[in-house]
Amino acid sequence: MSNAVIYAEDALGNLLSVLEEKGKTIPTPSALDQLKAKLGEGASLVLVEVDTDNYKEAV
Numbered sequence: 001m002s003n004a005v006i007y008a009e010d011a012l013g014n015l016l017s018v019l020e021e022k023g024k025t026i027p028t029p030s031a032l033d034q035l036k037a038k039l040g041e042g043a044s045l046v047l048v049e050v051d052t053d054n055y056k057e058a059v
Helices: 003-021 032-038 052-058
Strands: none
16 A cells, blocks of 8 residues: 555545544535546546544554
């Protein structure tokens, strides 16, 4: 796994954990079609998935 994906998972895990702790609403993920429409030629998407329950246990 690349460092960029690892860092993205960590950042997303931190953000979502804080939002949950503060009782804030977690934003709905963007639609794949909308993201694909914004990609430049040769660009790709990477799914970053975080289970906040597992993340909290690890931290």
